[in-house]
Amino acid sequence: xxxxxxxxxxxxxxxxxxxxxxxxxxxxxxxxxxxxxxxxxxxxxxxxxxxxxxxxxxxxxxxxxxxxxxxxxxxxxxxxxxxxxxxxxxxxxxxxxxxxxxxxxxxxxxxxxxxxxxxxxxxxxxxxxxxxxxxxxxxxxxxxxxxxxxxxxxxxxxxxxxxxxxxxxxxxxxxxxxxxxxxxxxxxxxxxxxxxxxxxxxxxxxxxxxxxxxxxxxxxxxxxxxxxxxxxxxxxxxxxxxxxxxxxxxxxxxxxxxxxxxxxxxxxxxxxxxxxxxxxxxxxxxxxxxxxxxxxxxxxxxxxxxxxxxxxxxxxxxxxxxxxxxxxxxxxxxxxxxxxxxxxxxxxxxxxxxxxxxx
Numbered sequence: 001x002x003x004x005x006x007x008x009x010x011x012x013x014x015x016x017x018x019x020x021x022x023x024x025x026x027x028x029x030x031x032x033x034x035x036x037x038x039x040x041x042x043x044x045x046x047x048x049x050x051x052x053x054x055x056x057x058x059x060x061x062x063x064x065x066x067x068x069x070x071x072x073x074x075x076x077x078x079x080x081x082x083x084x085x086x087x088x089x090x091x092x093x094x095x096x097x098x099x100x101x102x103x104x105x106x107x108x109x110x111x112x113x114x115x116x117x118x119x120x121x122x123x124x125x126x127x128x129x130x131x132x133x134x135x136x137x138x139x140x141x142x143x144x145x146x147x148x149x150x151x152x153x154x155x156x157x158x159x160x161x162x163x164x165x166x167x168x169x170x171x172x173x174x175x176x177x178x179x180x181x182x183x184x185x186x187x188x189x190x191x192x193x194x195x196x197x198x199x200x201x202x203x204x205x206x207x208x209x210x211x212x213x214x215x216x217x218x219x220x221x222x223x224x225x226x227x228x229x230x231x232x233x234x235x236x237x238x239x240x241x242x243x244x245x246x247x248x249x250x251x252x253x254x255x256x257x258x259x260x261x262x263x264x265x266x267x268x269x270x271x272x273x274x275x276x277x278x279x280x281x282x283x284x285x286x287x288x289x290x291x292x293x294x295x296x297x298x299x300x301x302x303x304x305x306x307x308x309x310x311x312x313x314x315x316x317x318x319x320x321x322x323x324x325x326x327x328x329x330x331x332x333x334x335x336x337x338x339x340x341x342x343x344x345x346x347x348x349x350x351x352x353x354x355x356x357x358x359x
Contacts, residue, residue, distance in 0.1 A: 010033060014032060023176040042121050056130045063306070078110070082150070150235055155239070157215070167206040211250040226286065236349075244279070282346060300310065
């Protein structure tokens with residue numbers, strides 16, 4: 001089902017491009033829609049469109065904080081170093097991570113906090129959550145300063161635009177977005193653009209109608225991390241949802257008010273995401289000089305870090321109601337029917353660095 005584009009700024013820009021070019025790629029559609037969606041709204045929580053792991057339980061951020069402390073220690077305790085997060089939401093994950101890091105005062109003293117964020121509303125929330133740590137904000141990864149780096153990216157890559165390709169009787173065609181005569185948006189097909197060259201060997205066996213997805217933006221960022229880690233010490237922890245290996249399938253989806261939503265309806269009013277190709281990210285980072293560790297499931301990663309013991313510690317100080325809440329949060333984070341198997345964890349590091357914990 002599709003409907004006419006609503007009369008907002010993003011719809012105006014879409015109409016302009018469609019009139020001039022006849023169509024836009026799925027990646028262009030995502031970029032336009034998400035640029036409007038993330039400009040100034042708070043999409044998180046019960047009143048938003050989705051909930052991320054840091055909002056489920058403090059234990060998630062605490063485990064990541066301890067992971068950073070452990071790796072920083074085994075890196076030789078570089079001082080100072082850059083502690084960065086891509087898309088830090090309300091600052092909840094980083095606040096929990098820094099609270100857990102109090103076990104290592106030298107880590108906190110050496111850390112220089114940098115956040116990559118474009119959303120003005122979320123920046124205000126981050127300032128409130130992280131007051132006392134004097135974070136610096138950036139609009140892109142490229143403006144982070146030089147130096148040893150520990151970078152966290154939880155549910156960041158899934159919002160980077162993707163190109164989709166459909167196998168037809170005539171070979172691969174690019175999936176595009178067009179406007180019908182009544183103004184409604186619909187998917188169509190066109191000759192593939194240069195991004196077609198990024199398709200992976202795992203896509204070669206596609207049958208009629210199957211879809212392959214490529215995220216040039218995601219690959220460029222992984223490659224940039226690889227180049228950085230070839231020159232200086234550091235690690236990036238990537239947590240997101242998607243398969244262990246590259247494959248086929250249409251993973252483009254929209255969420256609005258915690259319900260699945262037609263991605264072509266109300267562009268800019270719903271969150272658009274796609275599965276992350278972890279194997280492709282790892283390959284892009286390796287090709288430019290980094291080492292890759294994983295991916296593994298979020299369940300295995302958190303359990304190896306000791307989230308079960310942390311839950312028991314919290315429960316020992318809590319009443320029955322809070323204990324039940326802790327158990328429910330733990331199940332959501334590591335359960336097969338929750339985030340435990342859907343979400344994966346990949347670490348990219350400078351070559352020769354120690355094996356990161358949990359991977």
